[in-house]
Amino acid sequence: MARLMMRNMDDNQSGTISAVKVSGELGRRIRDMGLVPGTDIRVQGRAPLYDPVALRVRGFTLTLRNNEAEHIEVEVC
DSSP states (O other): OEEEEGGGOOTTOEEEEEEEOOOHHHHHHHHHTTOOTTOEEEEEEEOTTSOSEEEEETTEEEEEOHHHHTTEEEEEO
16 A cells, blocks of 8 residues: 555545644644544545645545645555
8 A cells, every 4th residue: 555645645535544744733733633543534625726625534524725734644545
């Protein structure tokens, strides 16, 4: 399985979060949203200018800015 940053994932691509590579306030905020290692996610789509990205996580839709998504490493199938 390949690992890449969430920002580089394609639409409708699925994977499992392997690491959150940021600390401090932003790292805490990302983890508080439920984006922790071991969580399955799917990229649902992107805005016309590719920012933000819509994710399907734990039965709900969540949007992240690209500057947040670039800190989340995902293991894709």
